[in-house]
Amino acid sequence: MPPSTIPPPMETGASPGAEPPLIRLVPPGPMSRDWLSRLQRTECPICFATPGDEPEPELSIVYSAAHGCNVIDLDGNRYVDLAAGFGAFLLGHLAQRPSRALDQQSHRLWAGLGDLYPSDAKIAMLELVAGLYPKPGARVLLCQSGSDAITAALKTAVLNTGRPGILAFRGAYHGLGYGPLAACGYKSSFRDPFLAQLNPHVAFAPYPADQKELSASLDAARSALAAGSIGAVVVEPVLGRGGCVDPPASFLPLVAELAEEAGALLIADEIWTGLGRCGAMLACSRVGVVPDILCLGKGLGGGLPISACVAPDNIMQAWKRTVGVVHTSTFQGNALACSTGAAVIEAVRAGNLAERADEVGRDFMDRLRDALHGAPGFRKVTGTGLMVGIALQSGALGAAACRNLLGRGYIVVTGGAQGEVLTITPPLTIGEDLLEGFVQAMADSLEALARA
Numbered sequence: 001m002p003p004s005t006i007p008p009p010m011e012t013g014a015s016p017g018a019e020p021p022l023i024r025l026v027p028p029g030p031m032s033r034d035w036l037s038r039l040q041r042t043e044c045p046i047c048f049a050t051p052g053d054e055p056e057p058e059l060s061i062v063y064s065a066a067h068g069c070n071v072i073d074l075d076g077n078r079y080v081d082l083a084a085g086f087g088a089f090l091l092g093h094l095a096q097r098p099s100r101a102l103d104q105q106s107h108r109l110w111a112g113l114g115d116l117y118p119s120d121a122k123i124a125m126l127e128l129v130a131g132l133y134p135k136p137g138a139r140v141l142l143c144q145s146g147s148d149a150i151t152a153a154l155k156t157a158v159l160n161t162g163r164p165g166i167l168a169f170r171g172a173y174h175g176l177g178y179g180p181l182a183a184c185g186y187k188s189s190f191r192d193p194f195l196a197q198l199n200p201h202v203a204f205a206p207y208p209a210d211q212k213e214l215s216a217s218l219d220a221a222r223s224a225l226a227a228g229s230i231g232a233v234v235v236e237p238v239l240g241r242g243g244c245v246d247p248p249a250s251f252l253p254l255v256a257e258l259a260e261e262a263g264a265l266l267i268a269d270e271i272w273t274g275l276g277r278c279g280a281m282l283a284c285s286r287v288g289v290v291p292d293i294l295c296l297g298k299g300l301g302g303g304l305p306i307s308a309c310v311a312p313d314n315i316m317q318a319w320k321r322t323v324g325v326v327h328t329s330t331f332q333g334n335a336l337a338c339s340t341g342a343a344v345i346e347a348v349r350a351g352n353l354a355e356r357a358d359e360v361g362r363d364f365m366d367r368l369r370d371a372l373h374g375a376p377g378f379r380k381v382t383g384t385g386l387m388v389g390i391a392l393q394s395g396a397l398g399a400a401a402c403r404n405l406l407g408r409g410y411i412v413v414t415g416g417a418q419g420e421v422l423t424i425t426p427p428l429t430i431g432e433d434l435l436e437g438f439v440q441a442m443a444d445s446l447e448a449l450a451r452a
Contacts, residue, residue: 017068017092018431021409022078029075032062061406066093069430071411079406080434082426083413087240087272087387090299090344090353092427097347098302098340105339112335115328125338128345129300129308132274132281134290139316141309142333146271146297147175149307152327153293154179154232156311157265159318159325163231165201167224167264169217171242171417172207174234174269183234186242187417201229207236209245209382218254225262233259233266237283240272243416244382244389244423252289259292265315271297271307272387276348276428279358279385302344306337353428357385364388364435371443376450377401388424390442395419397449404445410438 028036039062061073069092071079081093091098105121112119122142130138141156143149158164168174168183175181176190182198184190185207191198203224208217224230237252239245259266268291273283275296280286282294292315297307319325348354365381365388372378372390377397382389392398395418402422405412415423422442426435 015068017070017094018434019070019078020434020437021080023407023409024077025075027061027073027075027077027406029073029077031074032060035062035074036060068092068094069427069434077409079409079411080426080438081411082424082438083411084425084427085303086298086413087277087425088298088301089303090275090277090428091302091347092429093303095302095344095347095427095429097343098304101339101343102304102336105336109335111331112333114330114332115326118333119335119338121335121338121342122333125306125333125342128342129296129310132296132345133294133310133312134282134285135312137313138310139313141316141319141327142338143297143307143309143327144305144329144331145175145177146269146295146307147177147180148329149271149295149297149309150174150183150234150267150269151177151179152309153267153295153311154183154234155327156293156309156315156318157232157267159322160265160315161231161263163229163264164199165203165227165230165232166199167203167205167221167230167233167259169207169235169239170204171239171245172234172236172269173241174236175271203227203230207239207242207245208247208251211248214248214251214254217251218258221255221258225258225264228262230262230264233264234269235266236269236273237286237289238273238278238384238387240387241415241423243391243421244387246278246382246384249287252284252287256289256291265292267291267293267295269295271295272425275299275344276354276357277385277387277425279354279361281348281354283384299344300341301337302340304337304340306334306341348428351429354385357428360430360432360435361385361388363432364439367436367439368442371439372446375443375446377446382421383424386424386426386428386430389415390422390424391416392420392422392446398422400449401442401445404449405441408441408445410441 064074065072071081129140170185173186205220208214268284294310368381377393379391398414398420415421
């Protein structure tokens, strides 16, 4: 267990969970270093550069506690969390509604019996998630991770179309299970060691960052679909890990048209973009697109693992027509995650957090552009809502900025093809004062790195 001697953070007058950074010891401090050495001895070396290497100390801290927008490490440092569990903590850490729901559910029932005997919490969650689909009468297949939901969507598509082919987009990350991995356009190194075991019927088109790139993207998509073997088109309405790229408004509607003309099903990967993150409950709704299949995850569980594959009844009926075919797991639709998930959906709606993300995100990006204009190594600000990217000149600068910001008390992660984009996905409840503090810290960081 973490030591009980960690000094409490100093009082600032701010509400708990909404406090500015407080760095007592340069991270990682001695307690984090000690626990990281224990990590290195036991965890699979997938987290290290090469087998046997120590974790990169400049990029590593060990979490001890978290509340709202704040994280406390083992050395008593307090950070503003602008990563929020890769966007999973939509309401912040230990948010009130999910915490209360989890506490109440934990005293009643933790799980039903998979897909055999459901809990009441699962049924309530199914009804709420079905209501997120833009048209009535949707059916839901609950899963446990974003990757799992994409797998379910790909299976649903092939059951409907009988076609094994997939059209995906470069830069997109859909998860690392074998189904989604075949369609992973983020980094070829993720796929290459496993290619012999992956679906070979996958075509990639470029993801357009602006109007100039749109034609090439659509031409590549049209060419791939012309072969007649593609049954699923998988797309992120806003490119997440690939660099927080908000495409031209016509991109998704035109891709939807191409898919329909080719008899393929459009799968919208809203695992990161959905539930208010991009300034709307669903990012695809911003441009009037109703996908054939919708995938949700990350923030859906309020910090607990749950995801969903959602589609109209006529599409989901393919599972019923195929006797004996299932997609399930022991903990599918477990009551704890369903209870927190229901609380998250209700909180996002009640707090108008999608609208808030749109308004606050616009102001935040404008402030970043003003403050960083002309800063060493700065290229541009990308994204929408509270999915914001700060594109820098190189991956090396991105890593250095990430380290420097950690020392200033801000947790961010990198994205983009070379790690050159700092990815900002804070809780949708974050105070504007904390974002303003980061704007100044970001400007100071780039100036300091230029002088180093």
